[in-house]
Amino acid sequence: MPTLYGVFRSRASRPVWLMYELDMAFDHVPVIQAYRLPQASAPDAQLNTTSAAFLQVNPQGQIPAYVEGDLTLTESLAITNHIARTRGGDLGPRTPAEQALIDQWTLLAVTAVEGPALEIQNIVGAGGDQTPEGQGAIAICAEKLRRPLKRLETHLAAHSHLVGDRFTVADLNLAECLRYAQGHRTLIAEFPAVQAWLAACHARPAFQRMWTARLAEPA
Ligand SMILES: N[C@@H](CCC(=O)N[C@@H](CS)C(=O)NCC(=O)O)C(=O)O
Incomplete structure (x- = not known):
């Protein structure tokens, strides 16, 4: 049985969501980020990074x-794409062309979306959206996101999903990277097809199961 290392309050949420989609059994080792512990190097510290x-x-x-x-x-x-390719059924690629499209959306997610989206989440999480400096930094991130979001909006205005008109790992990968920006409601609302697609991804029972497990972990 595969083993996944990482608490759910981390990017482990991505493979967990996918494995829940597939009802796939796995061993879970809840390694926590060292920076979240008061003394990560203490002999009795929780297993950490x-x-x-x-x-x-x-x-x-x-x-x-x-x-x-x-x-x-x-x-x-790489974990989600591997699982989708080898055990994912319709959540993975059916053809080499679909594989290429899954690669494309996954790379767009990590190169154009994840960085500025995560920065928005971090600023909002620290209360920075209440300060002029924070608002300025958020505006810069939002501007960076508008180009990939426009690309995504054009696609989703004509298609229900990113690849093959069905939910695949491409949707999961991109939805997970874009999730960080959802605190910026007015930005997401500029792209109605993206907004509806993201809501549909988050309404999936496997996402809800992952999210519930994540919220059950200590903050
Ligand atoms: N590109 C990596 C990034 C992994 C990453 O940054 N993980 C964070 C948790 S979400 C982490 O381990 N942080 C602890 C650290 O960097 O010390 C991936 O997508 O897996």
């Missing part, structure tokens, strides 16, 4: 990590 035992799995000291037999993967979207 700087623990020697975890660094054996991912020397980069980041979660998630995924081990399946001899294969170790340490990038969340």
Whole structure:
């Protein structure tokens, strides 16, 4: 059985959502981010991203990590794409062209969406949206997101999903990266097809199950 390392309050949410979609069994090792612990190096500290035992799995000291037999993967979207390709059925590619499109949307998610979206979440989470400096930083991130969002809006105005007109791992990967920006409601509302697609992704029972498990973890 594969093993997933990483608490649900991390990018481990991505493979967890997918494995819930597939009803796939996995062992879960809840490694936590070291920066969330008061003393990550204490001998009795919870297994964390700087623990020697975890660094054996991912020397980069980041979660998630995924081990399946001899294969170790340490990038969340490589994990989701691998699972989708090998066990995902219709959530994975049916043809090489679909694989290429899944790659395309996944790369757009990590190169054009994740960075500014995460920055928005971090600023809003720290209350920065109440200060002029924070609002200025959010406006810069929003401007960076408008180009990929316009690209996405054009596609979703004509299609129900990103690839093959069915929910695939491409939707999951992109929805997870864009989720960080949803605190910026007026930005998302500029793109109604994207807004409706994101809401539909989040209404899926497997996403809801992942989200409930995530909220059950200590903040
Ligand atoms: N590109 C990596 C990023 C992994 C990453 O940054 N993980 C965070 C948690 S979401 C982490 O482990 N942070 C702890 C640290 O960097 O020390 C992926 O998508 O898996």
